[in-house]
Amino acid sequence: MEFELSKPQQLLQKSARDLFTRECPTKRVRELMATDTAFNPELWSAVADQGWLGIHLPEEVGGLGLGTVDLAVISEEMGRACIPGPFLGTVWAATLIAATNPKSANLEKLNTGELKAAVALLEPDGGWDLADIQLQTTPVEGTYTLSGKKSFVLDAITADVLVVAARSPKGLVLVAVPANATGVKIEPVAALDATRKLADVSFDNVQVDPDHVLADRKQAEEALSKSLDVVALCACAEMLGGMQWILETSAEYAKTRQQFGKTIGTFQAVQAMLADMVLWTESVRSAVYYAAWAIDAEPADARRAVGIAKAYTSDASREVANRGVQVHGGIGFTWEHDLQLFYKRSKSLEILAGDSAYHREALAELVFDQS
């Protein structure tokens, strides 16, 4: 048993950190935030060329054949550098397609970065519970037509492919449609984390190609719920990277900023905040890497492990971000300081794939009601 990154995983971590530091310093993050898409083709290719978009998927479907721990390593580094762009939407869609329709021509193109994707799950009246998926779909001659609205769709604005979760009279249905299909309308919405874009997506009698019906009923539910575990895990790993950045930046600031003739890191009230930040960050590290390992190695325990990680990390990340601003004082509250990038990213990741209250209730059902 070894509860730490292996040598190859440490190398992967280093190459990701080097690449992100080189290709996307925070100055670049800010430039991309200010665009409509937060998409940069060079950065996209740099990541895609490494194979990291399909790092956790089997080689047969164009992935790198590594595991969820390796995906977590990349996600952590993306969080640490606050990397903008539609990476997560594409990883999510590829995960779903690999689980449901591995022969899809789209899959390899997603893994190589030739195509970008988004998963349309949430609805105006819904949350992360699959029962909240109510977009109606009508079965016609072996395929479906879609009509209705999806909201808060991550990375839809840049997507070539939309994976849509809908409900037919027989249950849940998962389909893929081209983002430019007739009847699809994608409208950006303004959100606090500008490093990644959200959109409303509406469907007006959209015809689904029979080859792109991914799954229905039980298979659709299972694939969606497993993919949500992967996305929640990625969100946690990104938060971990962000927490590490905030912690290191705040500790460094406390060592240099002078007040009352002393560095503020001398004051116990400041030290106590930073010590709590260490505790939260290290605890998140334990929870995230256990969950990443469990997704591959102990699938029966994955739901519980991810629930624990997302419930804990969502709160801990927010606490660390709050303390980070407090340690910095006035400068931490400005647009000018990079803390704001990580602060907002933390908030959006807290919400993505279910916040802590959502996962606590899910765990209560899993652990208290069924045992």
Next chain:
Amino acid sequence: MDLGLTDSELKFRDELRAWLKANLPKKMVKSADNAKEYYKYLSDWQMALYKGGWAGVSWPKEYGGRGSSFIEQAIFQEEMALADAPERMGTIGQGLVGPTIIAVGTEEQKKKYLPSILSGEDIWCQGFSEPNAGSDVASLDTKAVLDGDHFVINGQKIWTSYAHIAQQCLLIVRTDPTAAKHKGITALLVDMTTPGIEVSPLKMMSGDSMFNEMFFTNLRVPVSAVIGKVNEGWNVAITALANERANLGTGLYVVFKRNLDAMVEQARQLKRGGRAVIEDPVIRQRLAQAYVDLEVFRLNTTRSLSMLNKTGAPGPEGSIQKLYWSELNQRMAQIAMEVLGPYAQLTDYDGGRWVYNYLRSRGNTIEAGTSEVQRNIIAQRVLGLPRSY
């Protein structure tokens, strides 16, 4: 990153499982039932572990341990929790004094003291704190003066857990009052039956007496009882404290998990507002939060043992563990009160365990280094911030 077990780790686990199946006590005795009976129950269990070769998994074989790794120590903790095994007795000896003797003791001291720590025959106490030396324990004032081949000791210790039942004490005293405060301290391994020790129990707010005052009047301790070197006892104390922080938490998951399970059971049984308390959405959130925090504690413990396996000696991360479990236990005790509602205040309800837990847990953020001291250590030794005092 591989939390799967190797063949030898699997073999260890399976042997342990088989042993537990055959040796786990049939009857569960709870601490609140009867202190004497509980003490006997734990002593018997500790002796059974020792005879079975499971008492000191990561301790050297020649002193009664199993000579296994810290990873196997982690597996042991997991299996104890899974089997719902009783907690272990003699936490001070096993968690703090034993590892210190292993690290800095002489061969003779190791042979003399370690096996009886593991068998539970020797209960140890830790004579560190004094009325004027709490968090700042290096300012201790208990004096030891050399007289031939003995030290003559006069002074007072306080908050000494288990001194009233202990056979042995790891005692730190001032041997050079002229030196700087960290430089004139010596550590001694003291037989508690030596004349000149008076133990006076202190009553805790929970009503029971686990800790004590100790008064020394011309206590004569042979020079051979020195552990480490004369006037270099602060290093011994540091080793003991680092082990205390790192090790006290490792067995606690079992205890906390049992508490949480009992809380959930209470929430299923009790009714308020016409429904079972477990159906109250606020209580569900609170219990699930306890569950999340507890499971993260378990993962932290496993990860820190995995790190210890590489480094060999506990580092400042022990302070993270201490801070985590002490505050967790307090939060859990509070959540239990919320589950119980008006029953929370009844001192006889469910054997009195919830009132006891609630009151006893208040001490968790004070004993073994206050939360403030732990945060200082993390800030200074993990983050490299300047010393603040």
